[in-house]
Amino acid sequence: MIFELIPSALRMATPLGFAALGGIYSERAGVINLALEGIMLIGAFGYIVGAQGSGSTWIGLLVGISCGLAMALLHAVATVTFQAEQVVTGIGINILALGITEYLSPPPEQVGGLPHWQLPLIGSYSFIVYLLPVLMVASHILLFKTPWGLRLRAAGESTEALAALSLSRAKWQYLGILLSGLLAGAGGCFLASEVHYFTKGMTAGRGYLALAAVIFGNWRPLSGVSACFLFGFATALELTNRWNIPGQLLHSLPYILTMVVLVGFVGTSRPPASLGKMKS
């Protein structure tokens, strides 16, 4: 029974996982990234447009990721350079992405998926699916075991420490946000590659859910991505739905879980100390 769910759970969890990893980089550097939703959407859009234009899904992936990076750059310029309110900027970017993709909506031509790899016991999935656990572990090592990660985290925790090392907080924040653009953009590409079409607002709140996973996972890659798998399972349950539980109620399960976790684990759930704070 559980095994039947795994394929769809993995497919649901992968775009979330990528966006969540992106969110972790950005938030660890101290910038709230509500723009994940818009970045994913524009990434999915870029994939479809790129693949339609060139006939190659690889070009599609490249275009999608570049679009995600461009959106993230906008977020970075507004929030870091101009010190704009981060939450509002994020919402602005989401509306912008929705508008751009609606305005330039690509023709409803089917686009190929990304190459699938067949693995014994597990099955055949897009290579992006296999990339996620690798990136998850790599991000953990990068963030918590290397000086590089220490500096990125210092941008979100203690500005003074960075200043003492005479490092620029802005530079690290740019880096964190751009990484989130790269990853969330790739997540959007995966989503589009599985659906094969672009539809209006196709991310349908996945960016917000990814952000919830970031918080759920206490801003750590391993637990953040695990939260995405949990959400993926909840969504897969909704799709199979064999107990006649209304799908919509199952659908809201990840959100309720997040709220419960936020309340119950408040002792252990601690955001980066200067998350969302402007320059002091």
Added chain:
Amino acid sequence: MNIRKSFISLLRGRTSQSRKFFLSCIPPLLAIFGFFLSCGIVVHIRGQDALEFYSIILSSGFASFDEFGYVLFNATPLIFTGLAVAIGYKSGLFNIGCEGQLYVAAFAAAWIGMHLKLPAFLLIPLCIGSAMMAGGVWGAVPGLLKAKYGAHEVINTIMMNFIAFALMNYLVTSVYQEQGQMIPQTPQIHETARIPRLASFAPFLPESNPLNASFLIACGCVALSYIFLTYTRWGYELRLVGNAQDVAAYGGINPRTVTVWVMALSGAVAGLAGVAEVMGYRYRYLDSFSAGWGFTGIAVALLGRNNPFGILAAAVLFGLLNKIALDIDILLGIPRGLFLAGQGMLIIWLVSIEGISRKTERRINS
């Protein structure tokens, strides 16, 4: 002599205040100007006549009472959501949950309006009251979680949005869907639960114009919010908690209590946007009827600088933008997405301008 001196200083203080106000109006106006300019450039790039585009823009909202009625009709829900965001913002709370709150409230109004058969003078207040209550509860939950457990209201209001979408979708497709209909909507509410259209009083509005008395309620809310925030004890407490929480606590105000009731109030006001839709326009609950009003409300509050009258103006502007978007779609074939993208860009510009001005202010002060 003393009196004269103090009078002069008062006058000076006044002038600098009004000068400050005018100066603070310049950035948003610049942003709007830039918005229209860049839209014109895009239209030109599309190979269409930018001048025709501008003439449509100018005539779109003001050619007749009918057109202007549509603008005000579009503005109505945004006035409510803008006020809701501003009320939260003034006490340092960020309510992104207006979208969910207005859905829950709309459903509550529709449910009461469908099930109770009462005369209008009882049913209308009852519907509005229950809608505000539902929206208030939806807003109070994140407030309570913040006050009691320190859970961030931004995340929790977003979560409550999704829960509301799912729950309402369930109710309207599985429990209360109108019989024999494919559209996910409830049956109509009773005649006595409907807020009258202004066309039935005002001879200059054609019968078809959807502008209704909920716009007057919205105007009333603007005035009430202003009085509430500026002149009442609660408004003072709310602002004090937003500006200086330690001072508030020292003065005997419990910031946690304030957090809870502010979020509840904000949710209740956001809920009125749902009332306007269900009781004033559609006379039923239609699934996912809101065109992102809760989120646009953030932009409205921002543009209106969190001042109730500013919000009224900003909401009318956004109502006008939506009207224009529709007109250029019909007349020039330019998809609505262009204006949506423009709105997003406008929001980013506005916050950026505000960020820069805060930055320079800090530099001057230090």
